[in-house]
Amino acid sequence: MLEVKDIDVYYGAIHALKKLSITVEKGSIVTLIGANGAGKTTTLKTISGLLRPRSGSIMFDNVDITKVPPEKIVGKGISQVPEGRRVFPSMTVLENLEMGAYLRNDKKEIEADLEGVFFRFPRLKERKKQMAGTLSGGEQQMLAIGRALMARPEILLMDEPSMGLAPLLVKEIFEIIKDINSRGTTILLVEQNANMALSIADKAYVIETGEIVLEGSAQALMNSDEVKKEYLGG
Known part of the structure; x- marks a missing residue:
């Protein structure tokens, strides 16, 4: 479904991604793990057309x-849940969700998808008239996921969905990711919580200083001594 091949990305003179290649099969969960500053977010931003x-x-x-612009990439079926949620704080929960469907004009289908988001995230329904900036971190993460789903993506790019969340909420978010995937949406997941990411993924890549240094099935990487030492706490 998605093939990133030998991309080089720069921030000015800084060579951020070096001949990076990854593939994502339709219907799978693929995770990209690595330390802060390794190039994970840069990879997602490049796929989304922001870089x-x-x-x-x-x-x-x-x-x-x-070379396709970001808004047209969304129209082709790629949505991103950005790092740090990035909800529109001065807009209501409902308005944030409606923004996710801004490229669509199938009103009845939009309403059905909205109800689907509210079914998956009952807390958002309870707070649909509340300003997004007043939600808790977990609720904002749910809103960011819901907003991305409103675009009806074929593939969802998720950047650090567990960041800053309490352990119970982290578990809930990962259950939601598995559920979204089980309903047919392909997922490319960037996550520092390598244990959780590998536990739900089909395939995994390890990125260091802009280069892929390991790849394989998530199970194989979880059992790798190198990955255990560097990313899984021993």
Whole structure:
């Protein structure tokens, strides 16, 4: 479904991604793990069109999207749940969700998807008229996921969904990720909680200083002594 091939990405003179290649099969959960500053968020931003690679290519459903603008990439079926939630704080929960559907004009289907989000996240329904900036961190994460789902993505890019959340909420968020995937949405997950990410993923990549240094099935990487030592706490 998604093939990122030999991309080089720079921030000015800083070479952030170096010949990075990953593939994501339709219907799978693929996770990208690594330390802070390794290039995980840069990878997602490049796939979303927010950053432009200097070389290499990005193919989605056999279409080259390397130079496609971000809003058109969303229209093609790629949505991102950004690091830090990035909800619109001065807009209501409902308005945030409606923003997720801004490229759509199928009103009845939008209403059905909205009800679907409220079914999955009952707390959002209870707070639909509340300003998003007044929600708790966990509620904002649910809102960010709901907003991305309102675009009806084929693939969901998730950037650190467990960041800053209490352990019970982390478990809940990962159950939600598994449920979204089970209903047919492919997921590319960036996550510092490597244990949780590997426990739900089909395939995994380890990134260090902008380069993929390990790849394989999530189970194989979870059992790797190198991964255990560096990312799984021994």
